[in-house]
Structures are given as structure tokens and as C-alpha cells.
Amino acid sequence: MIYTHEFDSIIVGGGGSGLYAALEASKNSRTAVISKLYPQRSHTCAAQGGISAALGNLEEDSPEWHAYDTVKGGDYLTDQNAAKILCEEAPHVIYHLEHIGLPFSRLEDGKIAQRRFGGHTHHFGEGAVRRACYAADRTGNMILQTLYQQCVEKDIKFFNEFFATDVILNGNKAEGVVAYELSTGDIHVFAAKAVVFATGGFGRMFLTTSNAISSTGDGPAILTRAGVPLQDMEFYQFHPTGIYRMGILITEGVRGEGGILKNNQGERFMEKYTPTLLDLAPRDIVSRSITTEILNGRGIKESHDIDDYVWLDATHLGKDIIEKRLPDITDFCRTYLDIDPVEKAIPVQPTAHYAMGGIPTDTHGRVHNGNTTYEGLYAVGECACISVHGANRLGTNSLLDLVVFGRRTGMHVAQYVNDTNSSPVRKDAADYTIGRVETLKKKKGVPLGPIIHNMQRIMMQNVGVFRKQEALEQAVKKIEGLMDEIKELGIRSDHPNFNFEIQSTFEAENLLSLSLITAVSAKNREESRGAHQREDFPDRNDDTWLKHTLATLHGEKEINIHYNNVDVSIWDPKPRTY
């Protein structure tokens, strides 16, 4: 069956940014959230260590220093006025979250507790500053629960387990979205004046990742099929400390509390790479340092291969700090590694963590293509690229991005829908979705497993922490081959209720499109900047490459690249040392 619904605004995704946008947009418009999960399951729940704001609860701090750190952390690809907004609005949003119930950890004087995080400094880089507000080591989970509970209070309309498959665009104007209802197999056309994509990340294109199984980049993939370019996709962050072989995140908060990285010699190797900030250097630098140690045989297995690991040692912090401030981490180590971090060091390796790139937007969440701004089309959160994170995101700035820009986007939507008339839904709006589902039902079932595994392996090996021309070319070719394979894939059963086969195939297709764009963008950028490290072009090249990449998909595999300017109107780019 095909059903139609009409709302003023539709939010796709029920994580931190989507829910914040929904709370704002619903104040004066008919708003609904569609989520392929139940909103409480969204991956915001996995963010651990903190959310930064220059509250200065422990020591002098300023939004200006925070913005500078964000720009420098992003290796000067960050749009500087956007970073300024992020950091200036941070205290306001943190206080608002606290007022609606967020259970922040507290200082002795009752104020919100703050701790150190990588790349956050005072006086423009002089030394580390305590800026990250936290709720133990489940800050993201508490943000998600708090926002969801506010949505319960406001009785916001949710369509749970509805999987978005397509956007309805009329020229440059958004008119709605199409979704597949998992519990029934029905297709739903949502007509709306404003559509907000808040679908999160796509770390599942890599083999080792901290991301949820559901982090499959549905929003960016839908928009790229509709002709919207994706920005800066070559910048993908590898978090330095994932649990060895599992990728599960061990928060930077462990190092913020004083944890130390050590190689097989027991050496605190970060002293060699970043003598001022040591283990609290930005993530791209720490991940590269770990990988360099490993490739030079100083990993614990001495394998000289990216399969190796190093130690994250927190034993000197003592039982009280570890169990009180890092209870979830303690639990993960006991559950998955059978070790107690109070007594033993944790085996860690870099894990695919966060997409700096995504759907290009302005600071109100409005999607643009470099020249033109779309009407009624918005993106926010990890799936968007404003760009406040530039070439490398600082820890804690993702949660901040969700709430600051979730709020701004919701406010803009509320205003936009009141100034706009609705359009009738096109008759062919659901055709793509219907067609794809029908094709799947006709084909013979071959397993999806090998396609996903091969994609994840080639992306991890060839588009990982270190990259070079031939490896990237090989990855592009491999991904293109997998895109041909998946077209032949079918499903084993055409049961309409909870047919996860259909959703999983859509998700795999989405990941393949984004893998291709990531690999092609990485091959195109012949310099090293932030998280994008080319062995064959080891230096940053501001003369040629101080610009955003915009990659547009034509047909299934052809990608055209053009560029957009970076806003460097506040701070001149400088060499990045810590």
C-alpha cells in the first residue's frame, strides 16, 4: 500500500540534532520525526566524553579561544564564522540542556563539571583547558534521553521504524520525503514544506568502526542520488582509541583525565609528536602517531601492520576516578576484554569514527550546492557539513554541533514554513522506491555479506589513516565493481512485515555510493590536511587546496568535482603544531 501524509516539516532522524530541530520547529508548525529506529536507539547515545562550552567553571576560558581551537583543529578548512557561531552559542545551549534536565556531573560548588579534551586550549594554544562538560562517560546518551523526553512532554509526532528512501524535489524546492515502513512493507509519501535530514554518520563503510550498524549515511546518499553535491567527503576521522579488533570507542575523556598512550617499549610516544599537548593532541595527529608507531614495529604484536595495537594506560588514575568518571568504559573493558582498567592498560587501535564531510549547508542548516541554496531543504548533525569541523573535528564538538545547529535549523524551519505555501505532491513521488523494492523481489537472493565485507575491507585498507594514489585508484575500482554486484542482489522472502532484507540492501547501496564519493574525493585532493593524509603528498598546500571539495554524482558512478571557498576571514592559516 501507499499512504500519503501532510505536515509542515518532516525531520528524518531522531538523534540529537533531529530531536532538537523537532522541538524548535514544532513550536509553531505541524512537525513529525521519522526514524528507522526508535529515537532512543539513535547513535547520539554512544557519545561518551563530553560537550564543550567555554563556561569557565574551573579556569578562565572564552568562546574566542574555543573557536580558534576549532579552526586550527580543522587544519584551517573550517569556515571561521560558522565556528564562531558554534562556540559563542555553546554556553547558551548547554545551560538550556541543563534547564531541561540533562544530568551533568558536578563540581564541588554545584556548577557543571568540565574536563580536558584533545586540542582544546587557553590563550590560543598555550596549554590544555578544562572545557568539556560531561555526564560521567555517557554524555551523548544523556543528551539523547533528555531531548527525547522533552519530545514526549511536547507530544511530538513520531513515525518509528520508518526508513527514508527518497527526497521529493521540485527543481530547487523540497516538497517531501518517501519512506518504507518496516513493520508493514507499506510505502509512505510525506508531503512537507520543509524537510530536515538528520540521519547521522556512515562509519559502517569501514571494517573497524565505533559507529552503529545503523550508521549507513541514508540522508547524504538520498540527496546525492537527487543531484545534491557532497562536501569534503575525503575528510573522515579515525578516533585514536577504539578497543582492539572491535572498534568500540574508548573516550578521549580517559586521556582527558590523565590516561597515557604507550608503545611496546612502554614509551609515552606522544612526547615525540606533540610535546606541548602530548596525549591530548587532536585526533588526526594521535591516530597518525599510533599508526606510525605500529608500522615501525613498535606496536604490541610488533607486526608492522595496521592490525596491531598500542596500550592506553589509565592505571595510575586510581579506582575512584576511573569508576566514578568513566563507569561505562570500565564496564566495556570488563565485558569485552575481561580486563579491569584500574589494574591493566587497555589495548587500542584507531577506529573509523566521524565524517567531517557531508551535505553542504549554511549556518541555518539550509542545503546548498556551492552556488544555489535549496528552498525548504535542510541537513544537520553528522550528515551535514557546515563546515565547523574542517579537515578534522575536535573531540566534544560533535555533540555541540548537534545541539547548536539542531536548534538553529529548527528555528529557521519554523519561520520558513509559516512564510511558505504547500505544494501538491507529485504523482510519481514514490516511483523510485516502488521500483527498487519490486526489482529486489524479482531477483534471486545472493547474500549481502560478502559485498559489505569487501567494501569495508578495501575502505579500511586503502582509504584509512594513510592514503596514496594507487591504493585509492584500486579502492575506486573495487567499489565500482561492488556497485555492479549489488544490482544483481535479491531477497529470499517477500514477506511484508519486518523484512529487514529490503532495508539492509538500501543501506548497503547507500554506503557504497558514499564509499565511492569518499575514495574519489580522497584521490582528487593531492595534499595532506587534517584527517586526509597522503603519503605521496605529505604537506598541506594552501596555495592550491585551501578549498572545499564538492562532489556530485551523475548517473550511478560518474563523479564531478568542483570547489567552494573556505571562510578564513578571522585567522590566517598557519602551520599546525601543538
Place this chain on the structure above:
Amino acid sequence: MKVIFKIQRFNPQEDQKASFDTYSIDVEESARVLDALQYISRNIDSTLAYRKSCAHGVCGSDAMRINGKECLACKTLIKNVVQDNTIIIEPLANMDVMRDLVVNYDGALKKFRSVRPYLIPAKKAPEKEYLQSQEARENFDEASKCINCTACYSACPIVAEQPGFLGPNALIQAIRYINDDRDQGLEARIDVLDNPNGVWGCQQMFHCTRVCPRGIKVTKLINQTKKQIVKYRESRGEIPNKGD
């Protein structure tokens, strides 16, 4: 190691009753039950329906009964639960099965919403943060760990007998807020908590505490709330509505 997974299958649109399918697969020493389910659905039988997301025990999607006990599949290591090379997987109880391991959350969510699971401010917000002592913050720390996975709701024998009983997960959400000194607390939720389907429904069987994947001492917190309610009623010269 070779492990046999016996997984309950049921499609209410076609099947009269549930049955078990058996899959024999090789798993790594460190593998979780979710890894096995992912392997099966991606390589052997793509029709198997189950929920999953974060894959490390913080989102609550993959609560299910593993060898009879409610667990998160992503937080359960195969080597820790395997018996005679076999693992039996069934959907959560006390909720209707919609397909295989997927259950209907509607009833549990309705109860969750009924306890007003959000901050009802006790006073006007200050310009900056509400000041809250570390002790006051500690008072609701444990309850704030709940991820609403409904493992406890499935394990609770009272929910099975007395369908109106709110269940442990909804009570925990109420407890999280009534012990937060920024909230109006018990007063704002007294009606829903102080009745036979509220805290008094709990008969201290401890099943919830035993299965909670977040390690919350659910029964203890419910007992504490019972005492708070008695004290609240006494202070007003009233008696609690235990229904007996």
C-alpha cells in the same frame, strides 16, 4: 569454535505457532551473540528478523532472551553463555512478537510515557545552570543509566500476571526524576506511582535487577521509592494506595 544457534522464528501473518531454526556456525573466541546473528542474516538466512544498532550495549535495540535470560546480544560474549555447544535465542516476553525476535514496544512505551518521564521544574531556571551538589546528583545517578531496552519488562513476573503494572523500566524513569532536586519530584507523579499498578505492584522478585544490562539495582530503587511514598503520605496524614 563451532556453535549451534537455535533461534525462535515466528511470522504472525503466516504461522500458527513459533518454531526454531538451527544454524551451526564457526565463531571467534571473542565474538558476541550479535556477531553471530549478523553473520547468519548476512550470509546464511537473510530472512531472520531482529533489531540492532549500536553494537556495544548502549542503545538497547537488541535485548532478547539468550538461553532463557534477558540480555543485550551485543553485550553477551558467546563463550560466556554457550552450553553443550548450543545457544538458544528467543524474543523478549510480555510483549507480542511481530516477527522472529522483534517484539511490539507499544504497551511498554505507553507506560513509560505515563510516568511523565521528563523534568518538571521545581523553580524558574536561573540565567546559568541550576546549582546541584555532587550528593544531589548522585541521588539519581544509577536510575539515569537506564536505556529503556525493556529487558526488565520482559523478565518481570508481575507484568506477566498483572498487565496494568507499569513495569520496572517505567518506574525507573519516574525514579530518575523524583530524586532530581531540580524536579517537583514525587508530588508531580504521586498518582501514577502510589497505586497497585505503580510501585506497589512490585513484589520484590529481583528478576529485573538480575537481568539489567546496565547493572541498575532496580528492585532496591523501587523499594526506596515505596519508603518515600509512605513518608510523603504520613506527612500529610494519608495512607498509601496499596490496594490491599
